[in-house]
Amino acid sequence: MAQQDQIFPPPPPLLTEKPPFEYQLLKHRAVPGFAKLDVYRANGGYKGLERTVTMQPDEVVNEMKASGLRGRGGAGFPAGMKWSFIPKVPGPKYVTCNTDESEPGTCKDHELIENNPHQLIEGVLITCYAIGSEYGFIYVRGEFARGIRVLKRAVEEARAAGLVGKNILGTNFNCEVIIHSGAGAYICGEESALLESLEGKRGYPRLRPPFPAVAGLYARPTVINNCETLSNVPHIMREGAAWYSSFGTEKTKGFRVYSLSGHVERPGTYELECGATFRTLINDLGGGAWKGRKIKAFIPGGSSTPMLAPTDEVLDTPMDFEGIAARGSMQGSAGVVVIDDQTCIVGAVLRLVEFYKDESCGKCTPCREGTQWLVQMLHRLEHGEGREGDLELISDVGGNIAGKSFCLLGDSAPVPYNSALKLFREEFEYHITHKTCMVGPRAGKQLAGVH
Amino acid sequence: MIDNYSQKLKERDGEFSLSESARQEIIELKNQYPSARSAILPALHIVQAQFGFIPAEPMEELAEILGILRGDVEQVVTFYRMYNQKPVGKFHVKVCDSISCYLRGSDELIEQGLHKLGTSLNETSADGKITLSKIECLAACASAPCLQVNDEYVYNVQPEDFDEILDTLKTAEKNPYFIP
Numbered sequence A: 001m002a003q004q005d006q007i008f009p010p011p012p013p014l015l016t017e018k019p020p021f022e023y024q025l026l027k028h029r030a031v032p033g034f035a036k037l038d039v040y041r042a043n044g045g046y047k048g049l050e051r052t053v054t055m056q057p058d059e060v061v062n063e064m065k066a067s068g069l070r071g072r073g074g075a076g077f078p079a080g081m082k083w084s085f086i087p088k089v090p091g092p093k094y095v096t097c098n099t100d101e102s103e104p105g106t107c108k109d110h111e112l113i114e115n116n117p118h119q120l121i122e123g124v125l126i127t128c129y130a131i132g133s134e135y136g137f138i139y140v141r142g143e144f145a146r147g148i149r150v151l152k153r154a155v156e157e158a159r160a161a162g163l164v165g166k167n168i169l170g171t172n173f174n175c176e177v178i179i180h181s182g183a184g185a186y187i188c189g190e191e192s193a194l195l196e197s198l199e200g201k202r203g204y205p206r207l208r209p210p211f212p213a214v215a216g217l218y219a220r221p222t223v224i225n226n227c228e229t230l231s232n233v234p235h236i237m238r239e240g241a242a243w244y245s246s247f248g249t250e251k252t253k254g255f256r257v258y259s260l261s262g263h264v265e266r267p268g269t270y271e272l273e274c275g276a277t278f279r280t281l282i283n284d285l286g287g288g289a290w291k292g293r294k295i296k297a298f299i300p301g302g303s304s305t306p307m308l309a310p311t312d313e314v315l316d317t318p319m320d321f322e323g324i325a326a327r328g329s330m331q332g333s334a335g336v337v338v339i340d341d342q343t344c345i346v347g348a349v350l351r352l353v354e355f356y357k358d359e360s361c362g363k364c365t366p367c368r369e370g371t372q373w374l375v376q377m378l379h380r381l382e383h384g385e386g387r388e389g390d391l392e393l394i395s396d397v398g399g400n401i402a403g404k405s406f407c408l409l410g411d412s413a414p415v416p417y418n419s420a421l422k423l424f425r426e427e428f429e430y431h432i433t434h435k436t437c438m439v440g441p442r443a444g445k446q447l448a449g450v451h
Numbered sequence B: 001m002i003d004n005y006s007q008k009l010k011e012r013d014g015e016f017s018l019s020e021s022a023r024q025e026i027i028e029l030k031n032q033y034p035s036a037r038s039a040i041l042p043a044l045h046i047v048q049a050q051f052g053f054i055p056a057e058p059m060e061e062l063a064e065i066l067g068i069l070r071g072d073v074e075q076v077v078t079f080y081r082m083y084n085q086k087p088v089g090k091f092h093v094k095v096c097d098s099i100s101c102y103l104r105g106s107d108e109l110i111e112q113g114l115h116k117l118g119t120s121l122n123e124t125s126a127d128g129k130i131t132l133s134k135i136e137c138l139a140a141c142a143s144a145p146c147l148q149v150n151d152e153y154v155y156n157v158q159p160e161d162f163d164e165i166l167d168t169l170k171t172a173e174k175n176p177y178f179i180p
Helices: A037-042 A047-052 A057-067 A079-084 A108-115 A117-131 A145-160 A191-198 A227-239 A241-245 A278-285 A321-326 A345-359 A365-382 A390-399 A408-412 A415-434 B002-013 B020-032 B036-051 B056-066 B070-077 B099-103 B106-117 B159-171
Strands: A094-099 A135-140 A176-181 A222-226 A255-262 A268-273 A295-299 A335-340 B091-096 B130-135 B147-149 B152-154
Touching (some): A037 A145, A057 A079, A057 A227, A057 A241, A079 A222, A094 A191, A117 A176, A117 A227, A135 A145, A135 A191, A145 A176, A176 B036, A191 A222, A268 A278, A278 A295, A295 A415, A345 A408, A345 B099, A365 A390, A365 A408, B020 B036, B036 B056, B036 B070, B099 B106, B106 B159, B130 B159
Parallel strands (some): A094 A135, A135 A176, A255 A335, B091 B130
Antiparallel strands (some): A255 A268
């Protein structure tokens, strides 16, 4: 097979002939050449758009509401509801797709855009039709250079077939789809920072209100949805809201692409019905902890969500917004990161928090300064130079970041430490009293002064 | 005052001028957007593709094409980490060191690479070929540890693979990890 027809990033091996859930968003895994327009169309592609343009925009919004689709970026806000907030005013309105995927542990959009670009483009076009927009921007993180090439090719293919541009499908619906590249900044995944970035500025979050639905891109009404959210839209418009809402749980409908990474035998992205359990994902599909070890903890929805201990109760939790919330964490971006029992939790937390320090945009003092302090204190703790009272001091600094910054980055920065401290307090204390790790390859070794 | 600054930047970076094709590409890009300024991020990628970094002179040219101030361009260049503010090696190897890659050995990979190259982090090898850096999450967590060579991904990099990658790059003319 030619290299460009292979799937990247490489998918996990299939354990049975049939996938655990019949591929919807990941249909490219079953059909070779899915990135090409003819293959996509032969498999039901653009049927959703064909149906959409025969409907009134309001009917499309209502169909989306009825489907129960909730945002896949993290917050889980109902997509149809979001669209309905766009005021019916004259003048331009915009649709932007957030493909600035950078939350540690999350790698679903990466596969979706590189292998199934038309699914996203169709989703963007339907959204534009529903809210009356003539521009759909797909903001892709700059590192996805190949994904950007694939998407741009797909847009040109779609344009040649009359699916993008003027008089789409012979109607009076006009719409441009623009593939926009970011340039390396986690903060641009925050919706208002994304809009600033798309306007050609630094990615600093905006104060809200006004919300993007009222004053978003170029101060005009704007819908922002995650890449996976919009990739669901063509399926809903093709098969109908009733079909879509037959999948999933009471409050979280449909299917979802879970990213599984860290210390498991078979890391990978897995598409499952919403409400499948952690046990199914981590143990049955992922093969459990690698190297015959045990799972110490896992992060359920990207690095900004509190980690959980793998008790039976937690493992049997349905992976939907409510189920995970009931266990004290969040569904987030559905990026599950597994940590094995040979890992020093202090080291892992340090690495998690370093991310927020590096990615803080610097706008708000509590986040800019506070993340530096968190890293500095965790660093000395990890390297055997922790002091009496450090644990309380770290909690205190964390508490002065969360809720005191413009955006969720500040709220997220203390989460890894707070949740790990609840589960593994004795390991943190051991670092102070014994100046070394309690578990892991460096346990018992003198660490002070090493770094 | 301003001209002085301009002169200083030129002395620092030397003479660089946008190629005619890059200029055309940027103009086309600009015409796509409802507002010209929106083209700045992708336009800077075009600049970097020509020079390997963002020198001072093209920043002024870019500002002129987009009808904005040089400061508007500079504030963007200094904010986003993909833009190199000074030259890097022909192949910029960026190893992800965020949590999923960390758990599967990215720190050891970085140590191994620096040892093999005989450089320190962000330093370019003597032959000008390779610069090794760390980078935050590349969103390929299920294929950890992963890295990029310039803007192209390499997945599931085991220690023996990494030696091979660096050997390949030492003699490569074009990026061997480029997939259209």
